[in-house]
Amino acid sequence: MASVKLTNVKKVYDNNVTAVHDFNLDIKDKEFVVFVGPSGCGKSTTLRMIAGLEDISGGTVEIDGVVVNDLQPKDRDIAMVFQNYALYPHMTVYNNIAFSLRLKKMPEEEIYERVSNAAETLGITQYLTRKPRALSGGQRQRVAIGRAMVRNAKVFLMDEPLSNLDAKLRNQMRAEIILLRQKLDTTFIYVTHDQTEAMTLGDRIVIMRDGLIEQVGTPTEVFEMPRNIFVAEFIGAPKMNMMETTLEKEGGKYYVRPFGARIEVDGDKAQELAAKGVGSRPVVLGVRPEHIVLADGPSENAIPCKLEVNEMMGSELHLHVYTEDETRLIVRVPTINLSLDQRKGMSYGKQLYITFEGKVMHFFDKESGLNLIYA
Amino acid sequence: MMSNNAIGASSSPSQMKQHMGLKASRTVANTLIYVLLIVISIVWLIPFIFILLQSFRVESTHQVGYVIPQQWGLDNYYNLFKTDFPKWYLNTFIAALFTCVFQTIIVLCMSYTLSRFRFKMRKILMRFMLILGMFPGMLSMIILYRVLKDLGLTQAHAVPGLILVYVASSGMGYYVSKGFFDTIPKSLDEAARVDGATRAQVLYKIILPLSKPIVIYTVLTAFMAPWGDYVFAQYISNNTSAGKNVAVGLYGWIKTQDQTAKYYTQFCAGGVLVAIPVTILFMCLQKYYVEGVTGGAVKG
Numbered sequence: 235m236a237s238v239k240l241t242n243v244k245k246v247y248d249n250n251v252t253a254v255h256d257f258n259l260d261i262k263d264k265e266f267v268v269f270v271g272p273s274g275c276g277k278s279t280t281l282r283m284i285a286g287l288e289d290i291s292g293g294t295v296e297i298d299g300v301v302v303n304d305l306q307p308k309d310r311d312i313a314m315v316f317q318n319y320a321l322y323p324h325m326t327v328y329n330n331i332a333f334s335l336r337l338k339k340m341p342e343e344e345i346y347e348r349v350s351n352a353a354e355t356l357g358i359t360q361y362l363t364r365k366p367r368a369l370s371g372g373q374r375q376r377v378a379i380g381r382a383m384v385r386n387a388k389v390f391l392m393d394e395p396l397s398n399l400d401a402k403l404r405n406q407m408r409a410e411i412i413l414l415r416q417k418l419d420t421t422f423i424y425v426t427h428d429q430t431e432a433m434t435l436g437d438r439i440v441i442m443r444d445g446l447i448e449q450v451g452t453p454t455e456v457f458e459m460p461r462n463i464f465v466a467e468f469i470g471a472p473k474m475n476m477m478e479t480t481l482e483k484e485g486g487k488y489y490v491r492p493f494g495a496r497i498e499v500d501g502d503k504a505q506e507l508a509a510k511g512v513g514s515r516p517v518v519l520g521v522r523p524e525h526i527v528l529a530d531g532p533s534e535n536a537i538p539c540k541l542e543v544n545e546m547m548g549s550e551l552h553l554h555v556y557t558e559d560e561t562r563l564i565v566r567v568p569t570i571n572l573s574l575d576q577r578k579g580m581s582y583g584k585q586l587y588i589t590f591e592g593k594v595m596h597f598f599d600k601e602s603g604l605n606l607i608y609a
Numbered sequence: 610m611m612s613n614n615a616i617g618a619s620s621s622p623s624q625m626k627q628h629m630g631l632k633a634s635r636t637v638a639n640t641l642i643y644v645l646l647i648v649i650s651i652v653w654l655i656p657f658i659f660i661l662l663q664s665f666r667v668e669s670t671h672q673v674g675y676v677i678p679q680q681w682g683l684d685n686y687y688n689l690f691k692t693d694f695p696k697w698y699l700n701t702f703i704a705a706l707f708t709c710v711f712q713t714i715i716v717l718c719m720s721y722t723l724s725r726f727r728f729k730m731r732k733i734l735m736r737f738m739l740i741l742g743m744f745p746g747m748l749s750m751i752i753l754y755r756v757l758k759d760l761g762l763t764q765a766h767a768v769p770g771l772i773l774v775y776v777a778s779s780g781m782g783y784y785v786s787k788g789f790f791d792t793i794p795k796s797l798d799e800a801a802r803v804d805g806a807t808r809a810q811v812l813y814k815i816i817l818p819l820s821k822p823i824v825i826y827t828v829l830t831a832f833m834a835p836w837g838d839y840v841f842a843q844y845i846s847n848n849t850s851a852g853k854n855v856a857v858g859l860y861g862w863i864k865t866q867d868q869t870a871k872y873y874t875q876f877c878a879g880g881v882l883v884a885i886p887v888t889i890l891f892m893c894l895q896k897y898y899v900e901g902v903t904g905g906a907v908k909g
Contacts, residue, residue, distance in 0.1 A: 287802070287803070316799070318794065320796035322815055
């Protein structure tokens with residue numbers, strides 16, 4: 235249990251490639267922080283710098299107020315779970331979990347107790363005498379977590395721990411990590427490229443791109459108030475639709491003009507735009523697929539488009555449509571809102587009319603990509 | 610002839626027959642392979658059996674035109690112990706043992722370092738050693754002798770000198786084991802280091818237990834080379850009996866025709882005794898040895 239503080243942390247490799255630029259973050263005691271971003275964004279590198287597996291090129295990393303830059307991993311009191319599990323193949327599950335405790339020269343009775351407790355929590359008691367190669371992927375992952383658990387380390391680091399599991403097991407283990415977190419009650423830093431994992435697990439999410447932090451916030455903040463186009467597109471699946479259009483201010487009201495339609499911005503968004511003093515201007519309009527609704531027919535605020543792909547997800551349809559100027563948009567329609575005829579009629583080339591929910595639109599600057607309201 | 614039949618059968622339209630044909634051709638292939646292997650192993654064993662039989666021949670000591678002894682006995686072995694042979698045997702054993710221990714440690718540490726650490730000049734060092742290794746060791750003989758002579762490690766004191774020569778360049782033999790270590794995922798090292806292990810603990814608690822074949826391969830080669838060495842041993846002992854190893858000592862008995870006539874069977878007995886420890890080592894460890902030789906490239 236400890237706080238972690240990163241100040242101006244930098245990673246420059248020998249070939250002068252900068253993997254992490256000026257990373258600043260305060261992680262509170264017992265907080266669950268998720269680093270998320272596309273591959274190559276520097277999230278794993280940052281985690282490995284905290285673990286002591288990579289040298290820190292600049293800045294400082296503090297754990298519990300102590301600068302650990304020059305400490306070996308073994309002296310940092312951290313536990314880590316690796317993507318490929320990294321179980322010691324020549325040791326039984328019991329010895330794998332007990333390895334760190336034996337290095338600490340802990341008495342065997344205590345080791346036995348800790349390993350048994352961890353094994354029980356993770357449901358792997360019956361596998362303790364097996365070698366890792368005789369375990370399935372999910373069981374191996376549990377052993378890896380058990381190995382980190384018994385340490386009672388200050389900080390728990392996880393580097394894409396679920397990426398090697400199949401989709402079903404991943405969902406199950408994700409839920410187990412949430413439970414585990416409640417039991418362990420320690421500081422977690424979790425790295426993933428999967429925004430769903432980030433949203434479901436994190437108290438706070440750090441979204442990274444090209445070695446830079448794009449936004450830090452709670453799942454709700456990054457979802458509802460994305461700082462820029464990158465965050466808006468990265469968080470949420472399917473990703474947010476982006477279109478260049480103009481924002482018009484007319485008599486205290488705001489309108490957007492996508493594809494010739496005229497849609498009023500209402501609710502909080504209109505007030506927030508007014509508060510920021512935004513006037514008429516070109517914008518990049520962002521609308522999440524679930525905030526696009528099917529209109530009954532042509533009207534002033536409806537955009538005509540044609541259906542290209544219909545993905546039946548069960549509880550909802552993902553409709554890939556294209557407008558008259560060939561812009562592709564994704565629409566998410568709950569199946570419950572459609573009649574049977576409508577559901578059956580969703581085939582290639584069907585003429586549709588769509589409109590946007592006025593209160594959940596996002597406005598970005600075209601050049602900087604920044605959110606006009608929240609950046 | 611048989612293989613022709615097999616091909617004929619396998620081209621028959623019936624699936625059953627095709628299956629039979631495949632099986633038959635496999636049997637033929639296996640038989641041929643086994644016959645060949647048996648022939649090779651007989652050819653390979655002939656000299657050894659020959660020496661073994663000669664070592665039990667007591668009716669005469671010179672070379673004869675037959676293989677099976679007319680009179681059997683252990684005289685040749687008994688006589689060995691009246692000569693300097695035990696001393697040579699001990700010399701060889703000490704040299705091989707120390708070389709084996711030091712060389713194994715050096716090679717494994719070197720391989721681990723080159724496999725896991727990234728430091729400046731690493732690539733250059735590896736290339737340098739590769740090129741250096743292409744020069745025959747014999748090139749350094751004269752200067753080595755001078756150096757060892759100045760250190761007082763020649764002639765009667767040749768054994769420590771030999772150990773020095775054998776061990777000195779052993780770091781350059783890192784290729785096979787580095788290749789093997791490279792196949793062990795680095796995340797295992799990292800996990801162990803996070804778990805609280807030092808670099809040295811990572812090596813002997815994680816890497817070495819996972820590299821059993823390569824460790825055994827390293828031990829075996831490190832033992833074998835000095836055990837069978839002739840050139841350096843002859844050169845550094847410089848005809849002083851107290852400093853000879855078995856190869857040099859035994860060869861001394863068959864240098865001239867007169868000597869050969871007197872010592873030939875005894876020479877054979879010595880040869881058998883020299884082969885025993887190596888044979889035992891190999892029989893115990895051959896499984897690992899094969900894995901080690903092939904595992905370096907692919908992955909064990």
